[in-house]
Amino acid sequence: MIAKIPPAFILIFGALLVPLIRNRRIQAIYMLMLPVLGFVHLLYLPHTDGGILWQVSIFGGSYTLTLLRVDKLSLVFGYIFHIAAFLSTLYALHSKDDTQYVSGLIYAGSAIGAVFAGDLITLFVYWEFTAIASVFLIWARRTKRAYSAGMRYLVIQIASGVLLLGGIIFHYRATGSLEFGFLGAAKGQATNFLGLTTVGSTMIFIAFGMKAAFPLLHNWLQDAYPEATEAGTVFLSAFTTKLAIYALARSFPGTESLIWIGATMTIFPIFYAVIENDLRRVLAYSLNNQLGYMVVGIGIGTHLALNGTAAHAFTHILYKSLLFMSMGAVLYRTGTANGSELGGLYKSMPYTTVFCIIGAASISAFPLFNGFISKSLIISAAGHQGLVVTWMILLFASAGVFHHSGIKIPFFAFFAHDSGIRVKEAPLNMLFAMGITALLCVVTGVFPSILYNILPYSMDYQPYTFPHVITQLQILLWSALAFVFLQKTKLYPPELRSTVLDTDWIYRKFLPGVVQFVHVIGALIWDAILFLGGRLLAGFLGRVEKQYGS
Template sequence: MITNIHPGIFLIICGIITAVMPEKWRKFFLIGCPAVTFLFAMQLKIGDSAAIVLSEQYTLHYLEVTKENYIFLFVFSLMALIGGIYAAHNSNRLEAFASMGYAGGALGVTLAGGWLTLILFWEFMAVTSLFLIWGSHTKKATKAGFRYLLIHMLGGNLLLFGILIKFFQGEPMIINLTGTHDIAFWLIFSGMAINAAIVPVHAWVPDAYPQGTVTGSVYLSSFTTKLAVLCLIRVFAGSQMLIVLGLIMILYGACFALIENDIRRLLSYHIISQLGFMVADVGLGTELAVNGASALAFSNVLYKSLLFMCAGAIITATGIRKINQLGGLAKKMPVLCIFFFVAALSIAGVPLFCGFTCKSLSMTAAAGAGYHAVELLMMLGSIGTALSIPFKMGYFIFFGKDRNLSVKPIPKNMYAAMGIGAFCCILFGLAPNLVYRMLPYTMNYHPYGIAHILEYVQLLPAALLPFLMYLNKMEPHTALTLDTGWFARVPLKKFIHGISGFFFKVQELVDTNGRKVYRNLKRSFTDNTSARNADTERRQIGEGMLAILIVIIVVVLFILIKHMR
């Protein structure tokens, strides 16, 4: 039966096959495999499930379609297809595997019914996405990739330890943990917070995403963070601390985007800002708010990926990624200009585009729950979005001073992918019920009421007025933007080097004096006066590592046993 095929596992296997395919066939697999994956995903219905019995104690629930994850299943499988079309010209074997494997891993986490399945695909995503950053083959990308790996190793291990505690507590299935606040709650929350780019553990997004390959960044912008939103919905819906954290993200990301000059780094900060709307909705926890978080994640995948595709097309055509070095591209790349403004107006929440029909749910949910201050701050964040993307990026890149840039043609498949993305942004804006019927909870909501339209129409002049008043100052300039990532790159790096040096010196001192004590004791209790044999007395390097490992295991077991009681 076709319904028994896991779309994520299928796509991962296809990625492996595509990597070893001859180059002339690879582009067909990059498009064909995600297309088949999308068909498999659409065959699944809410309530479908599949599992493997590993033992009497545990069953691996690797596929479970629920009302919470269905909309994510749809948009992730659709994005895998759009991304495959956009990357069809790319002949790199490793990137072909990494992109398809990464998308397949995202589908695996989406459909996970148990904790074990979730952590397996979660870690697989972290590894495969790393190669989409390293694929740029630059010094900056290499360093950013290592920092990306370290932060996701931290998040993955925190999540793993929390999951292990849930196993010891006899809870192998994914459940809502709101209200428990035990050590498992905080470990799992911390691991998911990193992937959700919650401030202050957000710096990996603007650090790593701009360094990804042109095609790889499209995938990166689509999966990890939105998948974290799904996990927050399933596990932490109703945790009110998320409201405050979400509001901080909205304003923090929007403010940093306003002063950013790098195209993809600016878009990365807006990922954080847009995620703030979703995180705050999850914290509200009402049915309308959860619908709002899900709908906004859906639309964000579409318009944010389209913005990254446009940014990639600009970099491919001009070789430039700084806004202040671009200008006058509307005449040279008119089709790209249209695609960009479809995405820009979508993210700004302009009526007739998908951002309006989905973002309005968030604000309505906040007002309906009595959080009018939250609604007001969401509006303020929306003004910041309009300032930095349709106005700042749109004006200075496409209508600013002509820099007489030479523009190279970009592959037709990139235009095709952007066209599909733009079509989806308009389609789901004009027909919002196509999205609403996939949401977790049934609702009677009409976004195109007069009040809603007037509310959003007023936001554009509120953003346009300060832009025109301070147009000269709004032009980006090259400068160093210090974020929390600076602490990891500078003081933390020095601290780790210092600690490592200290322990190295201590180990060296202990080894030197320990060998002397050992030799003296041996000579005191034996009559052997023969020449010293260095090979028999030399301490094996594995002994020290074994001792450290034993200490770590004992500490972890102690913590687990203590909390089991």
């Protein structure tokens, strides 16, 4: 029976006991043990034909729910989600905030539960749990901006769940199946503009796309993540969007529309990231860019490409968490993450500086760092399929990533001009979390077989070939030269206090403004109606009194 327990239960139900433990040291050990126990349990889960370990029937056997399904795709996401839960919890220990502890562990557990769900109803339940639990990581910052951003975030996440539920209902009526499996179009089937066949599958696709931050559906990410607590942003960066990537890889591999959607995702965030002043928001745009690589891999749909998506999700969680950790440490010590207010912090935060540089090298796909061994899989897959334009876009986006995350983040936070800020180094728990994450970035980069051996499909791929290494180094070199040239000629956008307008302006400013305008106009019209009505009524009563009065 123990073998049938979903790993998610360990984190979700274990989190409920956290507030009852009043000794902070015992509480910390207990919380760190939860993802460790979940990971060990995951290692010993039996593998069966079809991977189904636990099913239950409901409503008299009318529906069958698969609460635990284990295969190689779910395992690779399960492994990294447990690692991320451990590192995020370790990073959060300084906060002594039970709200963050409980919500973070339930959030991580819900994402893990969704990964091992075998039916769409179970997926939906965990999908909504991730939305509800994660918003408390934003509200835990306890500022007006965090509350407003959290409300907008919650609306988008719940809307994604409602769309998912509607899609499940339509899909079940059309097919009679609740299986969480392939939902794309078979060869020869008539499809819509997204390459899908039914209303249900299209609704599910869009629901997944909202959580994956597709273009025009993306701004909840840049709006909410920078407003969360230091630890909250680390949690958020690991689970929500990668759960969506997993769902797309499970349900829509080979859907060609994902290629152009993903390619667009790799490009447009670059320009916003370059002009953005808030360095945590820069990383949020960068996150969007990296998701694009994964989406392209799913759209290509070959074994190499899907391996690339799974590998890049794994490595991305590590290096993006490391970058958010370093900027969270800066925010915690200085009270700001704005590039215009920082600089020279390498003098007082040397360890955080080193860890940030490792994260920057990883996201930039420097050889010997983990971003290189995962990103090259997807780029190679595009080349093997003859997708020349996509291949070129991915290379250009790779140069852009180095520009805004590999250089801009560490440069403006720790170097650039000396802001004169002198603070303590990050707390020990933060340093340990960053150190372990940095070590994993390097180890998986130097020894890629560690990651390659757990990918969904077997393959014979060597990332460290002469063409791969030289091509990537050329891209990095030209990007670095471009940054230096723009800096020296003062053409690079300066780090200034500013507001970057993105499509979220529509629902943050424009629509509320329209509602307020309509309210004001409506009130004026209503006052005018009351005024004129009163005058008319007074005139009528005056005539009545004059005619019939005594």
